[in-house]
Amino acid sequence: MIEWIMITFLYMIMIKNQNKGEKTWRKKNEQKINNLKSKTKQYQAIFFPMIFSNNMFKNGLKVLYGESDHLLYYNQTVPEFPATDIDSKFPFQFFRKYVSRNYPLLIKGGAKDFPAVKKWNSQYFRKHYSEKRVTVTVTPNGYADGVASYEGKEYFFLPEETEMEFKDFLNVLHEQPLNYVAYIQQQNSNLTTHFSELLVDIEKEIDWASEAFDKEPDAVNFWMGDGRAITSMHKDPYENIYCVIDGYKDFILIPPLDLPYVPYKDYSVRQYQNVTTDSFDIAPVNNQEDISWIAVDPLQYNLIREYPDFFKKTRKFQVRVEKGDILYLPSLWFHHVRQSHECIAVNYWYDIEYSDPKYCYYQMLNELCRKSDRV
Numbered sequence: 001m002i003e004w005i006m007i008t009f010l011y012m013i014m015i016k017n018q019n020k021g022e023k024t025w026r027k028k029n030e031q032k033i034n035n036l037k038s039k040t041k042q043y044q045a046i047f048f049p050m051i052f053s054n055n056m057f058k059n060g061l062k063v064l065y066g067e068s069d070h071l072l073y074y075n076q077t078v079p080e081f082p083a084t085d086i087d088s089k090f091p092f093q094f095f096r097k098y099v100s101r102n103y104p105l106l107i108k109g110g111a112k113d114f115p116a117v118k119k120w121n122s123q124y125f126r127k128h129y130s131e132k133r134v135t136v137t138v139t140p141n142g143y144a145d146g147v148a149s150y151e152g153k154e155y156f157f158l159p160e161e162t163e164m165e166f167k168d169f170l171n172v173l174h175e176q177p178l179n180y181v182a183y184i185q186q187q188n189s190n191l192t193t194h195f196s197e198l199l200v201d202i203e204k205e206i207d208w209a210s211e212a213f214d215k216e217p218d219a220v221n222f223w224m225g226d227g228r229a230i231t232s233m234h235k236d237p238y239e240n241i242y243c244v245i246d247g248y249k250d251f252i253l254i255p256p257l258d259l260p261y262v263p264y265k266d267y268s269v270r271q272y273q274n275v276t277t278d279s280f281d282i283a284p285v286n287n288q289e290d291i292s293w294i295a296v297d298p299l300q301y302n303l304i305r306e307y308p309d310f311f312k313k314t315r316k317f318q319v320r321v322e323k324g325d326i327l328y329l330p331s332l333w334f335h336h337v338r339q340s341h342e343c344i345a346v347n348y349w350y351d352i353e354y355s356d357p358k359y360c361y362y363q364m365l366n367e368l369c370r371k372s373d374r375v
């Protein structure tokens with residue numbers, strides 16, 4: 001940059017002096033001018049292909065966006081399939097129409113016959129599992145893994161994890177303290193490990209899904225929490241079969257194709273501590289590298305000027321998953337999740353098929369976005 005300013009400056013002086021007919025000045029500075037000229041050529045060699053390839057990237061994106069218009073066939077709503085139509089051919093149809101196209105599907109009533117849907121709620125857990133120790137995440141604002149400001153800077157915050165008896169957790173949900181939000185949301189197959197006694201009411205896998213994916217789930221997670229808890233927008237390398245047992249969940253989904261318009265930033269990581277006391281602490285996390293996370297929440301419309309592409313260009317699908325429904329949330333789709341108070345859910349994570357070209361293609365898009373400074 002400095003060279004550009006210098007070269008312009010020298011040329012200006014040169015023209016001025018040439019006009020005055022002072023040829024000696026030019027002779028004196030010829031070496032300098034030649035050096036700067038060759039520097040300019042070097043910069044051109046670097047920047048012109050960059051500008052050119054950025055245009056190529058933008059044109060490529062136009063094609064990608066146009067070719068994926070089929071995502072609008074359903075007017076950005078998730079198609080529904082009634083559970084009563086599930087038969088022996090369903091795993092094949094499900095795979096052909098949704099999994100292979102990486103397209104979401106709401107299976108209405110898909111879980112309604114699970115004993116869990118008929119039995120589980122706060123009263124039931126209080127009656128049968130009151131003394132059971134549970135791991136609960138607590139945060140001051142409801143965002144368990146998300147970006148928040150602290151002393152004028154943005155960080156990625158991890159929740160505090162704490163153990164308590166199930167009845168105490170249910171009391172916290174009932175009381176909804178003003179200073180913190182509690183959520184059972186460990187994503188380490190906690191249903192099969194920590195809540196295995198609940199497996200009498202719910203299957204360890206969903207048969208039609210295991211048949212379609214041709215594998216068993218990698219993890220089965222149990223979720224229960226406060227209506228103020230929000231899962232910030234992110235994506236997972238899993239095919240997700242998400243079952244709502246009680247209450248409802250509101251998902252905002254964005255297809256992986258829209259990655260170029262989803263802004264990521266690197267954040268230093270902090271963790272909440274002593275959240276359930278009068279004043280919480282914030283601590284750095286040892287040996288934790290910065291985390292790359294989505295910089296904007298789809299509910300922060302006030303940031304539309306800062307992130308116009310995110311708000312205007314990404315194709316957002318909104319879907320409410322009600323008690324007894326199952327959402328197929330395809331791998332790599334961005335999702336943001338809110339819930340009704342004391343909502344209970346179980347989800348089955350099936351590992352993504354890494355040999356699938358979709359995955360390779362997504363990795364390529366990711367790399368192009370990183371290199372091109374996005375769009």
Ligand SMILES: O=C(O)CCC(=O)C(=O)O
Nearest residue numbers: 223230231236240337347
């Ligand atoms: O239910 C939630 O709060 C989040 C669910 C989620 O992010 C997931 O299943 O991957």
